[in-house]
Amino acid sequence: MKISLTINNRKKTLDVPANQTLMDLLRAQGLWSVKHGCETGDCGNCTVIAGGLAVNSCIMLAVQANGKAITTFEGVREKSGFSPVKETLMDFGDSDCGFCIPGMLMSMKALLDKISDPTEEELVDALAGNLCRCTQSVKPVQAILEAIKKIQGKW
């Protein structure tokens, strides 16, 4: 099936199988930050921004993304350099294995695009679907709250 979408600000027209997930499509494009985790929308490692909203790309068909703007972690990294977030995550000892981090950061970006100064409650809600098996999500939330102060207006 033919679909047209924008991936990290680049317009693409692709021919995709009806049953291909958005996660598989993005990984086939070399966007490896989109992690292949649970395939059931439970872990959030495949989180991308589609049409301005954080979504689990493993439980979305590629054809459902037709006409949408998709942003992956690669798209954000290219734009921002990402060092303040990276430094804060390191300061907090947040990133143990690091597998969950791209998904978490995409959830965080989707939130910050809507609310520039989120409360802790809003951040916890935004990250509730991103599981960190190493740190149980406590450190990521602390680190991201701190990082928000550094990166406001830079994303």
Added chain:
Amino acid sequence: MLSNLKNVFRPKSIPQALALLEKNSGSILIIAGGTKLLQTKNNIVQELVDITGLELNYMNDEDGLTRIGATTPLQKLVESQKSKNLANGIVSQAAQLSHRSKMIRNVSTLGGELVTTSSLSTLYCALLVLQAQVRIAGGEEFALAMNIFLNKKNLGGGLLVEVIIPAMEPQTYAALAPVFHTGKPLLCACVRISLSKRKCQIAKIAITSTERVPQRLHTIEEYLEGKPFTPAIIETAADKAAEQFIPISDSLASKEYRQEVSHSAVKKALLKCLDHAESAI
């Protein structure tokens, strides 16, 4: 992965969608958000009808009724001011409790949640006490009361297009109270109370737990009706709730534990209604 999926149709109108469903009955399914379908790894479905192009993503007030389109995402129900103002915000709160993950709520739709949920659904429970109806398109359009819809096994080729919530009468208050276990809602009590001169005129109470259809607590509703709405009466009503509510045991909790916590859930929901009533004076 839906390994046998061959085609996804994108109809632009409800008649087009119904024609596709009628023509291809058997291995065709409706998809809106699609989160539940993709989680199930369905290997039978060959064709899908994507109804997100049918313009059913809305929330309108019309002639005292609130109409919510079937493809309205759950997160929109959580965030919209209209939803927060409706029935003391219980629809908004119920939508938030439906899924822990915001990513899923961003995509999951109201219609999908109502059609596919097989167990604990806070949305069912809230819509049940609000006496909502669902509008089904297919052949002739018809509306079903939520309690009848909940007991239907399928829509017979029809399409759920909207949920209609009647306006609450003056001095009517609603509340829900969930009980969590390891981050997951274990059960949730929803109540709607209409008062007149501080006496309870109408009470609607339901608890959702392990089954698709929430349990209405008719005995407690009858007990409350006509009585002054006071903390003492609420305490007795909650005692009765624990007696009338019959849950099942599963890996999350035993039947006895669920019965015990149903007491505090019903009490909490009724006390919230009392708070709403007192702050409205």
